[in-house]
Amino acid sequence: MHKYYYISSIIKYxxxxxxxxxxxxxxxxFLGASSKxxxxxxxxxxxxxxxxxxxxxxPNVYVNKGVVDFTTLSAMLGYLILVLVILKFLRLxxxxxxxxxxxxx
Numbered sequence: 001m002h003k004y005y006y007i008s009s010i011i012k013y014x015x016x017x018x019x020x021x022x023x024x025x026x027x028x029x030f031l032g033a034s035s036k037x038x039x040x041x042x043x044x045x046x047x048x049x050x051x052x053x054x055x056x057x058x059p060n061v062y063v064n065k066g067v068v069d070f071t072t073l074s075a076m077l078g079y080l081i082l083v084l085v086i087l088k089f090l091r092l093x094x095x096x097x098x099x100x101x102x103x104x105x
Contacts, residue, residue: 002094002095003094004090004091004094004095007090007094008087008090008091011083011086011087011090012083012087015079015080015083018050018079019076019079019080021043021046021047022047022050022051022072022075022076022079023076024043025043025044025047025051025069025072026069026072026073026076028040028043028044029066029067029068029069029072030063030066030067030068030069031066032064032065032066032067047072050075051071051072051075053075053078054071054072054074054075054078055071056071057070057071057074058070058071058074
C-alpha cells in the first residue's frame, strides 16, 4: 500500500481519539459533572490547552446545573476541518505525482 494510506490512517485514528475526548468533555459539562472528581478534573485540564484557540468564539449557554460548551463544540468542528484540509493536501502531494509517473500506452 502507498504511504499516504498509512499516514492518513494514523491521522484519522488520532483525530477520532481527540473527538472522543472532546465529546466526553461536552457531555460532562452538559451534565454538570463536578470538577472536584479526579477523572473529570484530569479530563478538563488535559483538554484545556486543546480548546484554548477556540475560547471566546461563542458564549457558552448555561442550562440548570450544566453548560452547553460551545467552545469545545467549535474546537471539535475546527479540528475536524483542519484534518480534512491536511488530508487533502497530503493526497495532492503523495498521490498525484505517482499518477503522473505512470507510463502512457
